[in-house]
Amino acid sequence: MKVVVFLPAHNEEEAIGEVIRRIPRHIGSNIEVHVLVVDDGSTDRTVDVAKQAGADFIYRHERNRGLGAAVRTGLQQCVELDADIGVMIDADNEYPPEQIPDLIIPILCGEADYTMGSRFLGTIHGMKWHRRIGNYMFTLLQSILLKTWIYDGQSGMRAFSREAMEEAEIIHDYNYAQVLTLNLVRKGFRLKEVPIVYQVRTTGQSFIKFTAYLKHVLPAIVKEMCRPVKRKYMHSVQQR
Numbered sequence: 484m485k486v487v488v489f490l491p492a493h494n495e496e497e498a499i500g501e502v503i504r505r506i507p508r509h510i511g512s513n514i515e516v517h518v519l520v521v522d523d524g525s526t527d528r529t530v531d532v533a534k535q536a537g538a539d540f541i542y543r544h545e546r547n548r549g550l551g552a553a554v555r556t557g558l559q560q561c562v563e564l565d566a567d568i569g570v571m572i573d574a575d576n577e578y579p580p581e582q583i584p585d586l587i588i589p590i591l592c593g594e595a596d597y598t599m600g601s602r603f604l605g606t607i608h609g610m611k612w613h614r615r616i617g618n619y620m621f622t623l624l625q626s627i628l629l630k631t632w633i634y635d636g637q638s639g640m641r642a643f644s645r646e647a648m649e650e651a652e653i654i655h656d657y658n659y660a661q662v663l664t665l666n667l668v669r670k671g672f673r674l675k676e677v678p679i680v681y682q683v684r685t686t687g688q689s690f691i692k693f694t695a696y697l698k699h700v701l702p703a704i705v706k707e708m709c710r711p712v713k714r715k716y717m718h719s720v721q722q723r
């Protein structure tokens with residue numbers, strides 16, 4: 484069994500080393516864990532720091548293409564590397580690498596195809612009130628569109644079965660958070676949220692700017708929902 488943990492990264496030299504060092508490498512006797520960094524045109528020492536911290540693979544975008552494009556590359560590279568399970572985790576040290584097994588277990592047990600670390604089911608340290616409201620609004624929108632309750636639709640920590648990685652489509656380069664869930668759940672993949680501990684970043688800065696985010700993300704959600712997708716499974720949407 485092969486697990487590939489990938490980190491989309493753009494100028495995260497201060498944080499990425501610690502995230503990589505915290506990734507558990509021994510999570511079961513028959514499970515190999517590999518670490519892949521998708522560097523999205525960083526202009527700082529992100530790649531050098533990642534290599535020093537023990538990243539096994541680095542995939543570079545020559546130019547900055549956006550987080551959606553980087554996650555798409557990460558999923559494709561996991562398949563190329565023949566991963567049975569892919570895990571994505573942000574490179575900014577906000578999400579707990581120690582909890583990667585918690586996200587993998589429901590997939591290993593055959594209970595889910597796609598898991599998300601949920602901050603709102605878990606513990607949050609330091610999230611500003613306007614970010615909290617934005618998260619609630621975008622999560623509510625996804626819940627309405629999918630007719631199922633979701634607690635945290637913008638998590639930067641997720642895991643995927645092989646088939647979910649092969650079938651996932653991310654229709655814009657700017658971001659992946661909502662359109663990926665809408666895509667996979669509409670195709671019938673089983674989503675499960677797992678409570679996690681979240682700590683807002685203490686280095687670097689968020690790429691999110693309110694108006695740019697709305698301008699890119701809202702039309703992408705509409706576009707995704709208007710596209711026909713082939714439903715692969717008839718599972719009920721969410722199991723807890």
Ligand SMILES: Nc1nc2c(ncn2[C@@H]2O[C@H](COP(=O)(O)OP(=O)(O)O)[C@@H](O)[C@H]2O)c(=O)[nH]1
Nearest residue numbers: 491492493495523549550553573574575689690
């Ligand atoms: N590939 C890529 N990753 C980005 C970009 N901007 C930010 N990231 C990465 O995406 C993750 C989440 O970004 P962040 O700015 O922290 O978003 P937030 O957590 O929603 O505020 C981090 O690992 C960043 O390094 C980008 O332009 N391209």
Ligand SMILES: [Mg+2]
Nearest residue numbers: 573575577684
């Ligand atoms: Mg972040």
